[in-house]
Amino acid sequence: MQCDYFDAGRCRSCALMGVPYAVQLADKDARCRSVLADVAPDLTWLEPVPSAQSAFRNKAKLVVGGHAGAVTVGILDADARGVDLRACGLHEQPLQDLIPRLADVVDEIGLEPYDVRARRGELKHLILTLSPSGEVMLRFVLRSRRHLALLESRLPLVQAKLPEVAVVSVNLQPEHKAVLEGDTELLLTRQGELAMPLGEITLFLRPNSFFQTNTAVASALYLQAQQWARRVAPDVLLDLYCGVGGFALNGALAGVGRVLGVEVSAEAVRSAKTSAERLRADHPGTGHLEFRVGDATDVQTLDRRLLSETSSMVLVNPPRRGIGPDLAAWVERSGADSLVYSSCNVDSLAVDLARLPSYVAREARLFDMFPQTSHHEVIVRLERLSRPSAA
Numbered sequence: 001m002q003c004d005y006f007d008a009g010r011c012r013s014c015a016l017m018g019v020p021y022a023v024q025l026a027d028k029d030a031r032c033r034s035v036l037a038d039v040a041p042d043l044t045w046l047e048p049v050p051s052a053q054s055a056f057r058n059k060a061k062l063v064v065g066g067h068a069g070a071v072t073v074g075i076l077d078a079d080a081r082g083v084d085l086r087a088c089g090l091h092e093q094p095l096q097d098l099i100p101r102l103a104d105v106v107d108e109i110g111l112e113p114y115d116v117r118a119r120r121g122e123l124k125h126l127i128l129t130l131s132p133s134g135e136v137m138l139r140f141v142l143r144s145r146r147h148l149a150l151l152e153s154r155l156p157l158v159q160a161k162l163p164e165v166a167v168v169s170v171n172l173q174p175e176h177k178a179v180l181e182g183d184t185e186l187l188l189t190r191q192g193e194l195a196m197p198l199g200e201i202t203l204f205l206r207p208n209s210f211f212q213t214n215t216a217v218a219s220a221l222y223l224q225a226q227q228w229a230r231r232v233a234p235d236v237l238l239d240l241y242c243g244v245g246g247f248a249l250n251g252a253l254a255g256v257g258r259v260l261g262v263e264v265s266a267e268a269v270r271s272a273k274t275s276a277e278r279l280r281a282d283h284p285g286t287g288h289l290e291f292r293v294g295d296a297t298d299v300q301t302l303d304r305r306l307l308s309e310t311s312s313m314v315l316v317n318p319p320r321r322g323i324g325p326d327l328a329a330w331v332e333r334s335g336a337d338s339l340v341y342s343s344c345n346v347d348s349l350a351v352d353l354a355r356l357p358s359y360v361a362r363e364a365r366l367f368d369m370f371p372q373t374s375h376h377e378v379i380v381r382l383e384r385l386s387r388p389s390a391a
Contacts, residue, residue: 001054014372035346039353040361048366049220054089059213060128064113080116122147135166137194169207204274208267214369226250234313240296241317245272257287262294307336315340322348328355339382
């Protein structure tokens with residue numbers, strides 16, 4: 001991938017820029033194999049799933065700098081000044097086409113960028129999410145409600161100038177710290193969800209919902225989990241850290257009779273329930289599909305009887321820190337026959353696998369969500385070797 005911003009030294013976020021992509025992919029695959037070699041010596045590695053080298057990001061997270069009428073959209077430099085990256089080639093082409101027009105709209109409205117050094121101003125970030133359908137979700141991250149009335153009054157302008165934008169919201173992030181968004185989300189449009197069709201499944205994203213930034217590779221990741229679920233054919237699938245339900249819905253599509261997803265974000269669960277309704281409508285024979293709000297690490301809320309009384313699979317997709325000792329111990333005692341672990345951090349994955357002596361890792365695969373960086377996603381299928389004691 002050729003990047004003029006990188007060559008000019010304006011942005012170094014893509015640390016592997018200039019490294020041939022085949023080398024990047026091989027190095028990531030080799031590192032994941034090496035880290036897991038001791039804890040999973042008999043692991044069979046499937047061929048890594050590559051990504052497009054550029055134009056693969058479905059999400060743009062743009063820091064707003066400059067001044068009202070002449071904003072920059074991109075990142076901040078070491079002195080907290082705005083660096084304009086509106087032509088970044090990582091974003092999918094529709095976003096590349098949209099971002100310059102969005103910056104012009106921000107200038108036309110007169111929104112005041114937040115000045116980190118002076119601690120004044122309002123507009124901190126612009127967050128865009130692109131659906132395969134071409135529709136876009138746009139979120140304005142503001143320091144306060146000061147510009148809220150202005151944005152509400154200029155919403156017709158935003159929609160006229162940016163017709164692909166279907167969902168618009170304001171997120172309030174009042175704190176002066178390196179946090180992308182706050183807890184308060186205010187919807188400005190009637191449409192509150194972005195439909196993300198992925199094969200036979202449609203996910204519905206609300207503004208606070210998380211979704212992988214690489215649509216094509218995320219689809220391949222979900223399909224891998226679906227194939228494993230179809231092969232193992234459990235009666236029950238428990239999806240922990242289920243997010244908007246991508247893995248759970250694919251488990252249901254694989255024919256699992258009962259699927260339960262648990263996620264701490266109420267907005268994500270709301271999205272997952274909408275997606276489940278669509279799946280049932282499109283596939284009337286789908287089994288029981290349920291989503292609950294809950295902390296996956298709070299093992300006191302998880303009922304082991306769900307898993308121990310029938311053929312069962314647990315699927316986990318935790319944050320970078322992994323599932324941790326308590327949840328690993330719960331899985332050990334759960335009686336689940338198989339485990340699928342999707343991880344964005346092979347180091348914490350290795351630690352967690354060592355905490356699961358009753359399971360043996362059978363298959364693994366690297367999914368390259370983030371070309372030009374060392375970040376990775378790896379998924380592992382494990383089988384139980386021994387049953388937990390009655391105690």
